[in-house]
Amino acid sequence: MDADSHAVVAAVLRTARAARTPVAPVSSTHGIEGLEAAYAVADLNTQARLAEGQRIVGLKVGLTSKAVQEQLGVDQPDFGVLFDDMEYLSGQDVPTNRLMQPKIEAEIAFVVGSDLAGTTPSYAEFLACLVYALPALEIVDSAIADWKIRLVDTVADNASCGVYVLGNQPVLLGELSLGDLGMCLTKNGTTASVGTGSACLGHPLRAAYWLACTMAARGQGLKAGQVILSGALGPMVPVAAGDHIHAQIGALGSVSCRMV
Numbered sequence: 001m002d003a004d005s006h007a008v009v010a011a012v013l014r015t016a017r018a019a020r021t022p023v024a025p026v027s028s029t030h031g032i033e034g035l036e037a038a039y040a041v042a043d044l045n046t047q048a049r050l051a052e053g054q055r056i057v058g059l060k061v062g063l064t065s066k067a068v069q070e071q072l073g074v075d076q077p078d079f080g081v082l083f084d085d086m087e088y089l090s091g092q093d094v095p096t097n098r099l100m101q102p103k104i105e106a107e108i109a110f111v112v113g114s115d116l117a118g119t120t121p122s123y124a125e126f127l128a129c130l131v132y133a134l135p136a137l138e139i140v141d142s143a144i145a146d147w148k149i150r151l152v153d154t155v156a157d158n159a160s161c162g163v164y165v166l167g168n169q170p171v172l173l174g175e176l177s178l179g180d181l182g183m184c185l186t187k188n189g190t191t192a193s194v195g196t197g198s199a200c201l202g203h204p205l206r207a208a209y210w211l212a213c214t215m216a217a218r219g220q221g222l223k224a225g226q227v228i229l230s231g232a233l234g235p236m237v238p239v240a241a242g243d244h245i246h247a248q249i250g251a252l253g254s255v256s257c258r259m260v
Contacts, residue, residue: 009041010042010045012026017100020100022101038151038155042081057086060231061207061231062080063151065231071235077207079159079215080159082229090254090255092165093258093259099141101142102141107138107200108134108249109133110228112225112227113129113130116129117220120213133175134166138165144157180197181233181250207231242260
């Protein structure tokens with residue numbers, strides 16, 4: 001695909017999100033092939049959002065859980081950009097009128113404490129740039145009708161970013177064995193998804209490290225104050241207005257929201 005083709009696909013996805021009307025898979029309707037083409041499309045819409053005045057406040061790792069990969073028929077992670085208007089705090093209402101076909105998943109979020117830029121970091125260098133872990137909910141939302149996506153569809157669509165919810169109490173990195181934490185997510189008081197920290201690429205920190213290395217390879221880094229959503233700990237759960245969501249992630253704590 002050339003730059004003009006990238007721009008056409010970016011406009012299709014941007015319009016779909018603005019109108020909250022899903023479209024057919026762009027991989028088939030516009031012939032997107034390859035991750036670089038998909039990320040080029042996503043970057044055009046990132047630049048469009050920045051031009052509108054939004055700020056980048058973090059990044060998300062997607063498709064880290066085997067369960068979610070199986071749900072969507074993909075076999076590797078991806079990443080997306082988080083903007084300031086996507087963030088909610090635990091206990092807040094999350095409006096569904098800004099979403100199309102939302103699904104929710106429980107995750108571990110990390111807060112970057114110092115800038116990490118330059119060459120691909122060692123694992124120790126990466127750990128040194130993080131400061132806190134938090135329980136989080138990510139409400140993913142696809143602009144592709146019926147979630148009939150291939151990997152390039154979700155990558156082009158900013159990794160199916162919707163909104164996210166952060167827990168209240170940050171925990172210093174290293175205080176807990178994050179890979180061993182159990183997760184239970186309930187919807188309206190009924191268990192809807194269970195998992196563990198190890199479901200996230202073997203360990204949530206390894207998923208976040210994958211992101212740091214991937215960004216370095218693309219000539220980008222991590223910035224102090226950014227949040228990293230490290231990926232789902234269990235299967236995604238569809239949500240709608242009126243649903244109350246609560247997730248407990250072991251000793252890391254809990255996070256909740258109400259869809260309205």
